[in-house]
Amino acid sequence: MSPIGRDTPLLDARERVEGRLPYVLNLSLPGMLHAKVLRSSHPHARITRIDAAAAAHAPGVVAVLTGRELAEADSIQHLYGIGTRDQPILAVDKVRFVGEPVAAVAAETRDQAEAALDLIEVDYEALPSVDNEMAAVAPGAPILHDDVADNIVTHYKLRRGDVDAAFAASDLVLEETYTSPTAQQVTMEPHVSIAQFTDGRLTVHTASQSPYGVRRVLAEIFGLKPEEVRVIVGPLGGGYGAKAHVRLEPIAAALAWKTGGRPVKFVATRAEEFVIVTKHAVTIKIKSGVMRDGRLTAREVTSWWNTGAYADAGFMLTRGGMLRSIGPYRIPAVRADGYGVYTNRPPAAAFRGAMASQGAWAYESHMDSLAHALDMAPIELRRKNILREGDAWATGEIMHDAHYEECLDEALRLLDEGRPLARAEGSIRRGRGAAVMMKNPQAPSRSEARVVLRGDGRATVYTSTVEMGQGAHTALAQIAADRLGLPAHSMQVVGPDTDQTPFDQITSGSRSTHMMGNAVLRAAQAVADEVRELGRRRYEVELGEITLADGHLHTPDGQSVPYADLLNWAGVAQVEQRGEFKTEQNLDENHQGVTCSHWHQGAGACEVEVDIETGKLTVTRYAGTSWAGKVVNPVRARAQNQGNIIYGLGPTLCEEMVFDGGQVINANLADYLIPSILDIPLHLHTASLESKEKDADMEGIGEMTLPCVAPAVANALYDALGIRLRDLPLTAERIWRALHLEEVRHEHSREH
Amino acid sequence: MTDLVFLEPATLAEANSLLAEHGGAAKLLAGGTAVVLLLGQKLIRPAALISLGRVEGLQGIAVDAEGALHVRPMASLAQVAADERVRRGWPLLAMACAEVGNVRVRNQATLGGNMAEADYASDPPAALVALDGYVRIVGPRGERQAALAEFFLGFYTTTLAEDELLIEIVVPPLPSRASSAYLKYKSRSSEDRPCVGVAAVLAVEDGACTAARVAVGAACETPQRFPALERELVGQRLTPAIVGEFAGAYAAALPEPLDDLRGSAWYRREMTRVHVRRALSALAGLETAQ
Numbered sequence A: 001m002s003p004i005g006r007d008t009p010l011l012d013a014r015e016r017v018e019g020r021l022p023y024v025l026n027l028s029l030p031g032m033l034h035a036k037v038l039r040s041s042h043p044h045a046r047i048t049r050i051d052a053a054a055a056a057h058a059p060g061v062v063a064v065l066t067g068r069e070l071a072e073a074d075s076i077q078h079l080y081g082i083g084t085r086d087q088p089i090l091a092v093d094k095v096r097f098v099g100e101p102v103a104a105v106a107a108e109t110r111d112q113a114e115a116a117l118d119l120i121e122v123d124y125e126a127l128p129s130v131d132n133e134m135a136a137v138a139p140g141a142p143i144l145h146d147d148v149a150d151n152i153v154t155h156y157k158l159r160r161g162d163v164d165a166a167f168a169a170s171d172l173v174l175e176e177t178y179t180s181p182t183a184q185q186v187t188m189e190p191h192v193s194i195a196q197f198t199d200g201r202l203t204v205h206t207a208s209q210s211p212y213g214v215r216r217v218l219a220e221i222f223g224l225k226p227e228e229v230r231v232i233v234g235p236l237g238g239g240y241g242a243k244a245h246v247r248l249e250p251i252a253a254a255l256a257w258k259t260g261g262r263p264v265k266f267v268a269t270r271a272e273e274f275v276i277v278t279k280h281a282v283t284i285k286i287k288s289g290v291m292r293d294g295r296l297t298a299r300e301v302t303s304w305w306n307t308g309a310y311a312d313a314g315f316m317l318t319r320g321g322m323l324r325s326i327g328p329y330r331i332p333a334v335r336a337d338g339y340g341v342y343t344n345r346p347p348a349a350a351f352r353g354a355m356a357s358q359g360a361w362a363y364e365s366h367m368d369s370l371a372h373a374l375d376m377a378p379i380e381l382r383r384k385n386i387l388r389e390g391d392a393w394a395t396g397e398i399m400h401d402a403h404y405e406e407c408l409d410e411a412l413r414l415l416d417e418g419r420p421l422a423r424a425e426g427s428i429r430r431g432r433g434a435a436v437m438m439k440n441p442q443a444p445s446r447s448e449a450r451v452v453l454r455g456d457g458r459a460t461v462y463t464s465t466v467e468m469g470q471g472a473h474t475a476l477a478q479i480a481a482d483r484l485g486l487p488a489h490s491m492q493v494v495g496p497d498t499d500q501t502p503f504d505q506i507t508s509g510s511r512s513t514h515m516m517g518n519a520v521l522r523a524a525q526a527v528a529d530e531v532r533e534l535g536r537r538r539y540e541v542e543l544g545e546i547t548l549a550d551g552h553l554h555t556p557d558g559q560s561v562p563y564a565d566l567l568n569w570a571g572v573a574q575v576e577q578r579g580e581f582k583t584e585q586n587l588d589e590n591h592q593g594v595t596c597s598h599w600h601q602g603a604g605a606c607e608v609e610v611d612i613e614t615g616k617l618t619v620t621r622y623a624g625t626s627w628a629g630k631v632v633n634p635v636r637a638r639a640q641n642q643g644n645i646i647y648g649l650g651p652t653l654c655e656e657m658v659f660d661g662g663q664v665i666n667a668n669l670a671d672y673l674i675p676s677i678l679d680i681p682l683h684l685h686t687a688s689l690e691s692k693e694k695d696a697d698m699e700g701i702g703e704m705t706l707p708c709v710a711p712a713v714a715n716a717l718y719d720a721l722g723i724r725l726r727d728l729p730l731t732a733e734r735i736w737r738a739l740h741l742e743e744v745r746h747e748h749s750r751e752h
Numbered sequence B: 001m002t003d004l005v006f007l008e009p010a011t012l013a014e015a016n017s018l019l020a021e022h023g024g025a026a027k028l029l030a031g032g033t034a035v036v037l038l039l040g041q042k043l044i045r046p047a048a049l050i051s052l053g054r055v056e057g058l059q060g061i062a063v064d065a066e067g068a069l070h071v072r073p074m075a076s077l078a079q080v081a082a083d084e085r086v087r088r089g090w091p092l093l094a095m096a097c098a099e100v101g102n103v104r105v106r107n108q109a110t111l112g113g114n115m116a117e118a119d120y121a122s123d124p125p126a127a128l129v130a131l132d133g134y135v136r137i138v139g140p141r142g143e144r145q146a147a148l149a150e151f152f153l154g155f156y157t158t159t160l161a162e163d164e165l166l167i168e169i170v171v172p173p174l175p176s177r178a179s180s181a182y183l184k185y186k187s188r189s190s191e192d193r194p195c196v197g198v199a200a201v202l203a204v205e206d207g208a209c210t211a212a213r214v215a216v217g218a219a220c221e222t223p224q225r226f227p228a229l230e231r232e233l234v235g236q237r238l239t240p241a242i243v244g245e246f247a248g249a250y251a252a253a254l255p256e257p258l259d260d261l262r263g264s265a266w267y268r269r270e271m272t273r274v275h276v277r278r279a280l281s282a283l284a285g286l287e288t289a290q
Helices: A013-018 A069-074 A109-117 A164-166 A211-220 A249-255 A271-274 A314-324 A355-375 A376-384 A404-415 A472-484 A512-541 A561-568 A634-653 A707-720 A732-751 B011-026 B035-040 B079-082 B084-089 B091-098 B103-108 B111-117 B124-130 B227-233 B240-253 B265-285
Strands: A034-038 A044-049 A061-066 A099-107 A121-127 A152-160 A172-180 A192-198 A201-206 A228-232 A262-268 A281-290 A296-308 A333-343 A426-437 A443-451 A457-461 A492-494 A547-549 A553-554 A558-561 A575-583 A601-609 A617-629 A683-690 B005-006 B026-029 B048-051 B060-063 B070-071 B135-141 B140-147 B152-154 B165-171 B178-184 B198-206 B207-215
Touching: A034 A109, A034 A271, A044 A069, A061 A069, A061 A109, A061 A249, A099 A249, A109 A404, A109 A547, A152 A732, A164 A296, A164 A333, A172 A355, A192 A249, A201 A211, A201 A249, A201 B103, A211 A228, A211 A249, A211 A634, A249 A262, A281 A355, A296 A314, A296 A355, A314 A333, A355 A376, A355 A426, A355 A707, A376 A404, A376 A426, A404 A426, A404 A601, A404 A617, A404 A683, A404 B103, A426 A707, A426 B035, A426 B140, A443 A472, A443 A512, A457 A472, A457 A512, A472 A492, A472 A512, A492 A547, A492 B091, A512 A547, A512 A561, A512 A575, A553 A561, A558 A601, A601 A707, A617 A634, A634 A683, A634 A707, A707 A732, A707 B060, A732 B265, B005 B091, B011 B026, B011 B048, B011 B135, B011 B165, B026 B035, B026 B103, B060 B084, B070 B084, B079 B084, B079 B103, B079 B111, B084 B091, B091 B124, B091 B198, B111 B124, B124 B178, B124 B198, B124 B207, B198 B265, B207 B265, B227 B240, B240 B265
Parallel strands: A034 A262, A201 A228, A296 A333, A457 A492, A617 A683, B005 B048, B026 B048
Antiparallel strands: A034 A099, A044 A121, A061 A099, A152 A333, A172 A281, A192 A201, A192 A262, A281 A296, A426 A601, A443 A457, A443 A575, A547 A553, A553 A558, A601 A617, B060 B070, B070 B165, B135 B140, B135 B165, B178 B198, B198 B207
């Protein structure tokens, strides 16, 4: 029986439970120093003076760094970034957000490093600041970067059909604006990096989702060949996009560069987490034309993504955001613009379900608004327009393997939508809502894997996919085990270690099961083919007649041999093969063409209760679905689907970073609330939908039930109370105020 | 933090003399759930921590001959919440202690620490104010008592002097035929602290109110009680309208409600109105809905 499709416990389940998982957070190297960073207290200011001399002589201090020193070092390229090199390792002339690193210290102990920070004097000359994306693009806004005069660091556009003519010919045109705020990923394990220079090589142990991305950026910063940088990644205590790009590594490495070979460990505090990386705040203006029968005719979507003080991953994410704000509908004319906007906030990057959550919040709330304007059931409006097999999407590409409606139907079925609903009971009002989502996977993209059948008859998968609790390593083991005829739990998975494990782009965007899974599958298939070839030579049977199962090679006439014996017979120490999987993208400047080979698809449906005396909303039932093609590990897929929904409830109901004068005022977990176990809907149902075809592809399901949560809940709120909220989160007070306004309006209309 | 001295006195006298010796430079440590956070965030930098963990006589819960409850300061919130005598005699206190944080916090945090910390957004202070509780305090000038209604002065401030130690929380028995309840309203996640917490004691005889005590926690800097309004309720036959009016008056009486991430001042006043009404309606056996 194939290991694929079977419930398989995590390979490291026992270590997790027993607390033996080797997190980088717990790693200590001989002679290791500890880093602390002095951070800006200003949202926007010129640095007129830094004096760090006293800190250098403080007890235990081994290295002190300022931005000026790095900027003047010949061997260091002190600016880095993905789309543009706009971010200094340490601020040089100017700070652009509260919390920006200004100076760094490495000392024998963390306390000594921290004490030394107090001895660093910095003089600032405050500049006007701006922290809202719309204020930042308004004329006369303070400019963050001299070379970006309008604060728009990047702009992507999509053009299809004559949108204006289509609006003019529509029966109804509706325009709305939706916002979602800056939030934080809140991984259980904070960011942590350890860096060491030895004989001109840089070794970094880090909690990162992108070992090869970190390697590339560090090589660029220190003028090294990529092979001279070794990045080793342990298991992560959660990633959610927060660790998808370079974070603490440049500072840890820059300090290590000054310590004469001693390793430097940099661990972020929880408060620092909130200024290291955030989720993009965004303002999305969405306008749709529709005919009376519900056919969508045109859509215009303009999105302003608040990337914070530095672009970070903002180029590819703004592009993703532009595409992910359109929706899974058949719309003949589409105009979309996505702007990446600099503001004096901490840098923003991916947040599980990157940009698709913010996008779906807008387009799926908007779909319900359109339906109500047409006096049509929201589900019917979706059915009229939803992408089906052979439809063209906004890019013009033809949709294959389109299962949006199936996802929606299954979510509604799981919610048991036909069940009667007591709409009013005391001060409680109830309602239902639904939403559908689409997300393009990263493309072009590439993953490589190496699979080795060892002399002992067992196998090892070498992969740079990061295990961050999602169960990727277990899924990869199952995939290899399937091809090799081995039990999944006997597999060893090694990596990531850029000296040992081959290239992988990144562990994010629900790509690992699909991309790395296929690379592993190819490598394992090649190993299996080679083993069969050995069997053919030994037993002189046809290749096609040989089967591999239970660690043995079997011939049709009933002979069988353990792999170890077969390898021994052939005089082969081990069988090793590589596999690669690549995807392409072909889009023109108007984003016409082909985005990707398959699309992430999901849906959600829910039931909510609102206490009209307090505005408090409770999600009582939630059903989420994702298109999986073929599920590798059902128990983990279910956990992913459920985890997404729980994670998604945070930004829906309460998560929001609040700023005052550029300073985050709730940078702790008592004031920044995430859902607790008691906030999980009592009835939580999920499904990973599979193809009926035997050779269906394994698709990623790591995010697909998340983006629907906010719009499904907001649509249910509307269903319960007739209130349309367009700003997240849907706090009790916001709902209460909206209710209050409705009452006022109602009173008003009765008087006239 | 490296030179922080950790002291573990064994007796009250020792604890008092250590306090006197270190003056303001020492911080008392009870359960540590607040102090450790403050230390971690560098909001306090004491030279010494004086742990009360080994001090004799600071543990335990007792009921005296007059029926008053005596809670020693090192009793954990979990112990108070689970104590059968407290649950029977002062259910309001058990309910409030059971609402704090989560089970890990409640096992560690102490009732004495909770009083001395005077966190505006904690649950037990309002409960003890509504229960007419008082604290016994010892210091170099001897022992004194302070009614909890007067003990809390503002955000994290009480009448406790730097050299004083809280040694007991005393709660008189409830009036006859009284019932009591704590109603916590959380505006965000289920583990949030209260946006408002209403502690109510109500006694009804022959259909008429004979005693009413209501304290509103977390809405202002300190728990709020308005005895004049409470007295107006005595003698009245409780109806939804009367309870609603009382709740409205209570909400209106709040001096400067807080404005923070759990709710604006305006919202807090509204939530006070709703939850005072709900708490009293529940105790009076009235319909809770509008």
